[in-house]
Amino acid sequence: MRRSGFEIAVEYLKRRKGVAVTITIDIDSLTVAERLDLIEKLWEGMPDSPEDFPLTPEQAAELDRRVDALEGGQSPLSDWKGAKTRILSRLHDRHYDNSRSSDLV
Secondary structure, eight states: OOOOSSEEEEEEEETTTTEEEEEEEEGGGSOHHHHHHHHHHHHHTSOSSGGGSOOOHHHHHHHHHHHHHHHTTOSOOOOHHHHHHHHHHHHHHHHHHHHHHHHTO
16 A cells, blocks of 8 residues: 555554554645644653663663773764764765765676
């Protein structure tokens, strides 16, 4: 089934009842007020404490590694403008590389 516009499918597990519910929403068909209401409902459904976001041992180890690198001065920091420029540059380079490789075929 081909979806038109920007559609999202949200799978939500109700922890207390153990019931999985899938909701599909065509974002493009919503009014601005309906989009804001959806954002508010999603935000209100977020857990209140970090303990409600269980991490795998691998995720916890990676976060610990990153914090250690940051605190040890081994991880460079940049403001949003610098980060955005770097990300856009990488996307541009990737697009350019992909377009060149298709020309070689």
